[in-house]
Amino acid sequence: xxxxxxxxxxxxxxxxxxxxxxxxxxxxxxxxxxASSTGINYDRLIVKFGSTAITEDMVARxxxxxxxxxxxxxxxxxxxxxxxxxxxxxxxxxxxxMYLYTGRGPSSEALHLGHLVPFMFTKYLQDAFKCPLxxxxxDDEKFLWKDHSLAETYRLGKENCKDIIACGFDISRxxxxxxxxxxxxxxxxxxxxxxxxxYSTIKAAFGFSDSDNVGKHAFPAxxxxxSFSSSFPHIFGADERVPCLIPCAIDQDPYFRLTRDAxxxxxxxxxxxxxxxxxxxxxxxxxxxxxxxxxxxxxVTDTPKQIRDKIVKYAFSGGRDSVEEHRRLGANLAxxxxxxxxxxxxxxxxxxxxxxxxxxxxxxxxxxxxxxxVGVLQPLVAAHQRARLAATDEAVRxxxxxxxxxx
Amino acid sequence: xxxxxxxxxxxxxxxxxxxxxxxxxxxxxxxxxxASSTGINYDRLIVKFGSTAITEDMVARxxxxxxxxxxxxxxxxxxxxxxxxxxxxxxxxxxxxMYLYTGRGPSSEALHLGHLVPFMFTKYLQDAFKCPLxxxxxDDEKFLWKDHSLAETYRLGKENCKDIIACGFDISRxxxxxxxxxxxxxxxxxxxxxxxxxYSTIKAAFGFSDSDNVGKHAFPAxxxxxSFSSSFPHIFGADERVPCLIPCAIDQDPYFRLTRDAxxxxxxxxxxxxxxxxxxxxxxxxxxxxxxxxxxxxxVTDTPKQIRDKIVKYAFSGGRDSVEEHRRLGANLAxxxxxxxxxxxxxxxxxxxxxxxxxxxxxxxxxxxxxxxVGVLQPLVAAHQRARLAATDEAVRxxxxxxxxxx
Numbered sequence: 001x002x003x004x005x006x007x008x009x010x011x012x013x014x015x016x017x018x019x020x021x022x023x024x025x026x027x028x029x030x031x032x033x034x035a036s037s038t039g040i041n042y043d044r045l046i047v048k049f050g051s052t053a054i055t056e057d058m059v060a061r062x063x064x065x066x067x068x069x070x071x072x073x074x075x076x077x078x079x080x081x082x083x084x085x086x087x088x089x090x091x092x093x094x095x096x097x098m099y100l101y102t103g104r105g106p107s108s109e110a111l112h113l114g115h116l117v118p119f120m121f122t123k124y125l126q127d128a129f130k131c132p133l134x135x136x137x138x139d140d141e142k143f144l145w146k147d148h149s150l151a152e153t154y155r156l157g158k159e160n161c162k163d164i165i166a167c168g169f170d171i172s173r174x175x176x177x178x179x180x181x182x183x184x185x186x187x188x189x190x191x192x193x194x195x196x197x198x199y200s201t202i203k204a205a206f207g208f209s210d211s212d213n214v215g216k217h218a219f220p221a222x223x224x225x226x227s228f229s230s231s232f233p234h235i236f237g238a239d240e241r242v243p244c245l246i247p248c249a250i251d252q253d254p255y256f257r258l259t260r261d262a263x264x265x266x267x268x269x270x271x272x273x274x275x276x277x278x279x280x281x282x283x284x285x286x287x288x289x290x291x292x293x294x295x296x297x298x299x300v301t302d303t304p305k306q307i308r309d310k311i312v313k314y315a316f317s318g319g320r321d322s323v324e325e326h327r328r329l330g331a332n333l334a335x336x337x338x339x340x341x342x343x344x345x346x347x348x349x350x351x352x353x354x355x356x357x358x359x360x361x362x363x364x365x366x367x368x369x370x371x372x373x374v375g376v377l378q379p380l381v382a383a384h385q386r387a388r389l390a391a392t393d394e395a396v397r398x399x400x401x402x403x404x405x406x407x
Numbered sequence: 408x409x410x411x412x413x414x415x416x417x418x419x420x421x422x423x424x425x426x427x428x429x430x431x432x433x434x435x436x437x438x439x440x441x442a443s444s445t446g447i448n449y450d451r452l453i454v455k456f457g458s459t460a461i462t463e464d465m466v467a468r469x470x471x472x473x474x475x476x477x478x479x480x481x482x483x484x485x486x487x488x489x490x491x492x493x494x495x496x497x498x499x500x501x502x503x504x505m506y507l508y509t510g511r512g513p514s515s516e517a518l519h520l521g522h523l524v525p526f527m528f529t530k531y532l533q534d535a536f537k538c539p540l541x542x543x544x545x546d547d548e549k550f551l552w553k554d555h556s557l558a559e560t561y562r563l564g565k566e567n568c569k570d571i572i573a574c575g576f577d578i579s580r581x582x583x584x585x586x587x588x589x590x591x592x593x594x595x596x597x598x599x600x601x602x603x604x605x606y607s608t609i610k611a612a613f614g615f616s617d618s619d620n621v622g623k624h625a626f627p628a629x630x631x632x633x634s635f636s637s638s639f640p641h642i643f644g645a646d647e648r649v650p651c652l653i654p655c656a657i658d659q660d661p662y663f664r665l666t667r668d669a670x671x672x673x674x675x676x677x678x679x680x681x682x683x684x685x686x687x688x689x690x691x692x693x694x695x696x697x698x699x700x701x702x703x704x705x706x707v708t709d710t711p712k713q714i715r716d717k718i719v720k721y722a723f724s725g726g727r728d729s730v731e732e733h734r735r736l737g738a739n740l741a742x743x744x745x746x747x748x749x750x751x752x753x754x755x756x757x758x759x760x761x762x763x764x765x766x767x768x769x770x771x772x773x774x775x776x777x778x779x780x781v782g783v784l785q786p787l788v789a790a791h792q793r794a795r796l797a798a799t800d801e802a803v804r805x806x807x808x809x810x811x812x813x814x
Contacts, residue, residue, distance in 0.1 A: 140598045150595055180598075184591010188557055191547050191587075194622030199606075202621055214609055215601030218625035 028206065030145070032251050032278060032288070038334045039285030042080055042250075042277055049253050051081040051275060058085060065089045066128035072347050073121055073276070081250060083260070084272035088245050092129065097407060098243045099235070100125055101226045101271070103136035104164065106156035107146055111163050112289055112297035113377070114279030116384070117344070119167040121276065122247050126170060129245075132235050132405045133174045135164060136226050140179040144215040154180055161396050163300060166387035169399075172406045175235060176399045179222060185233075185402065186225040189266075193221035196262040205254045224259035227271035235405045243269050250275040280340050284316035300385065304378045311338065311370050311377070319366030330362035331369075338366070338373045346376050435613065437552070439658050439685060439695070445741045446692030449487055449657075449684055456660050458488045458682060465492060472496045473535035479754050480528055480683070488657060490667070491679035495652050499536065504814060505650045506642070507532055508633045508678070510543035511571065513563035514553055518570050519696055519704035520784075521686030523791070524751070526574040528683065529654050533577060536652075539642055539812045540581045542571060543633050547586040551622040561587055568803050570707060573794035576806075579813045582642060583806045586629060592640075592809065593632040596673075600628035603669040612661045631666035634678035642812045650676050657682040687747050691723035707792065711785045718745065718777050718784070726773030737769035738776075745776045753783050 024035040027045060034040045046053055054074060062085075063070050073079050088098055102122045104115070126133050137157035143150045157178050164176060183190065202208065202220055225231045229242035236242050246256060253275060260270040281289040281296045289297040295314045298307055318336030320326035333339050339359060346352050355372060358364040431442040434452060441447045453460055461481060469492075470477050480486050495505055509529045511522070533540050544564035550557050564585045571583060590597065609615065609627055632638045636649035643649050653663060660682060667677040688696045688703045696704040702721045705714055725743030727733035740746050746766060753759050762779060765771040 140594070143598055144602055150599060180595050182591075183594045184589075187547070187590045188587050191550055191622050192557060194625060195551055195620045197621045198618050199615070199621055199624065200617040203617065208606070210607040210610065211605050213602045214604045214606055214624040214628070215598050217606065217621040218601060221621070 071124040081275040088272045100133040105138045106160045107142040110299040110301040135176040162391040165391040186231040189225045228268045244271040317366040327362040330360045338369045478531040488682040495679045507540040512545045513567045514549040517706045517708040542583040569798040572798040593638040596632045635675045651678040724773045734769040737767045
């Protein structure tokens with residue numbers, strides 16, 4: 001590919017350099033923790049992972065190439081980092097075809113709002129690029145890592161599939177697959193990739209110990225394989241050089257750093273990536289959404305009343321202790337969860353800016369912000385629930401069938 | 408299952424105890440070496456591996472249950488060790504069904520005589536038990552371990568399949584599969600097995616290091632999976648409790664010790680095993696047949712002249728240095744390769760016994776034994792070559808198609 005128009009990382013920069021300084025953040029596929037009340041330091045993470053910040057120039061270029069207003073999440077810095085996005089845009093500008101790949105580990109029945117983020121953004125990318133999309137349900141991963149039966153993770157994958165379909169993907173361009181069902185089709189690529197991964201390498205990337213099961217050693221290649229178009233002959237035929245763009249949360253980057261290292265050894269293209277920040281827990285940036293604590297997240301199955309109650313009772317506020325103090329100092333937006341949620345789900349830029357100004361200056365109070373958020377999320381969740389109901393078993397079968405797609 | 412009629416190993420004996428004493432033999436799937444000119448000490452190996460010697464009583468019982476004269480190789484102690492063979496005979500005696508599983512790693516085009524041993528014996532077992540048989544071509548294994556391309560190991564598997572078919576298997580009862588093609592069907596069982604294998608366990612069994620590729624860590628579960636009938640729903644339907652008997656060379660035992668450890672954790676039956684000794688190199692028991700030294704083995708592709716020349720020139724003899732000394736002392740059968748080959752391929756018991764007596768007493772000379780062996784192997788190899796020519800691409804497709812079998 002020719003040189004991208006905006007700076008991207010140097011070719012050899014995929015390997016994450018050792019962290020330096022007082023960095024207490026841990027970000028890998030199995031752990032995301034920050035000691036700070038403002039959460040992960042993403043600027044530092046870009047340096048640590050050797051990825052590239054998404055600049056305003058890159059966003060403008062994305063809009064020109066796709067001839068579409070960019071999604072608020074990339075304009076607002078929620079999708080904040082990338083690898084080789086410029087190369088993908090070069091390729092598309094020259095009339096080349098590409099595809100999207102994202103996934104989900106089906107470990108729970110109900111998705112929370114954070115789970116929707118990669119899918120809603122991927123839906124935008126599919127509309128913008130009008131390209132095929134493959135979505136991997138890593139039921140095998142959840143079986144290998146969690147105390148779930150194989151049948152249960154398979155069932156959860158099928159359930160989650162309905163939530164994914166509800167995000168509005170183009171049925172003529174989208175293939176959703178369970179690893180249990182589809183791995184056989186990718187197996188030659190999986191062993192090719194496994195042959196390039198030494199145990200030293202994956203141990204360093206994922207922190208495995210000798211008492212871990214060996215399925216975990218095998219799995220990174222299973223997540224890597226869909227990055228290569230030859231894993232989908234029913235979509236791409238014999239074309240092994242269709243470039244792939246992967247939208248994902250930044251914690252998945254270690255998988256794809258390894259994938260990108262493997263690609264040239266196999267004669268395949270390195271996948272490009274766009275990374276999102278994490279969607280915060282209701283309890284605050286330094287905490288985790290947890291399936292065992294329902295008050296930590298808003299689920300796509302929540303009723304309007306549950307949504308309102310959770311926001312009013314549990315959403316961590318950056319508002320001040322007294323109205324007087326709040327009027328004087330304004331809210332601390334860096335730790336305010338309701339405002340963070342609005343930056344995700346209030347898509348009206350002007351209204352969001354007005355709220356930012358009013359709240360940070362103390363003219364708006366926490367209760368008003370929370371009411372605003374309730375007014376945004378109740379209809380959003382209700383719309384998701386309607387769309388999910390419309391996702392029939394027949395639709396699941398179609399999305400998950402090995403078939404030709406529009407390319 | 409009820410208690411077998413003959414002693415088998417205690418339930419917890421699968422784990423190999425640490426070797427004791429002056430044991431220089433190394434036997435695992437990747438290394439078989441002995442410092443002794445008489446080769447591996449198999450009595451010691453039974454103790455080391457915790458398997459059970461096949462007794463005359465067991466052979467007699469096998470004959471009663473199958474209502475067929477036992478194969479010379481089990482009567483002659485070439486298949487010398489087992490795990491739970493008695494339980495299989497109990498089960499068959501009660502009218503239960505069972506199946507056979509064996510395999511081949513396709514790393515070379517032409518098979519040598521040693522490669523035929525498990526298949527010829529399995530052919531006898533299939534005739535005796537009139538049962539389904541699955542044969543795994545571990546093309547993935549050879550790709551992961553050797554400097555072969557994936558396409559090459561796949562091609563070699565297909566080529567080797569013709570040699571396997573030439574051994575005379577019942578097409579209505581035999582399923583031969585390439586891992587590349589069939590792994591997807593077994594993948595749920597493979598991840599179930601992988602979840603029970605810690606890295607510590609497989610490292611101890613196979614001696615992996617951190618610089619080995621992780622495909623090697625994944626593979627033992629791939630070789631284990633065909634031991635369980637649920638890996639073949641097209642043959643056994645929903646019956647997950649059809650017991651499996653695995654004929655194999657003893658070096659494969661570490662795979663199946665692990666498999667037997669995993670079975671009860673998964674609610675599956677432990678596979679039973681019958682183990683063979685190794686077929687010696689033409690150069691002697693302490694040496695190895697090697698693809699890079701054609702004189703070390705007789706190949707199923709060899710011409711009558713090549714067979715005669717190799718035996719005459721290269722077969723290591725236990726005959727004495729001079730005729731006089733030979734007449735006085737007799738041949739040393741413990742190191743004599745032509746006689747060892749006759750114990751494999753001269754199926755006429757009386758004739759073999761006569762040769763043993765004549766040769767060990769010095770009445771027969773090395774040249775006569777070698778001539779006898781030439782007379783046995785030339786027609787055997789020619790018959791194999793004819794049978795292989797008769798194995799069409801169509802036959803390969805049928806044997807390798809996922810289909811119902813007679814059970």
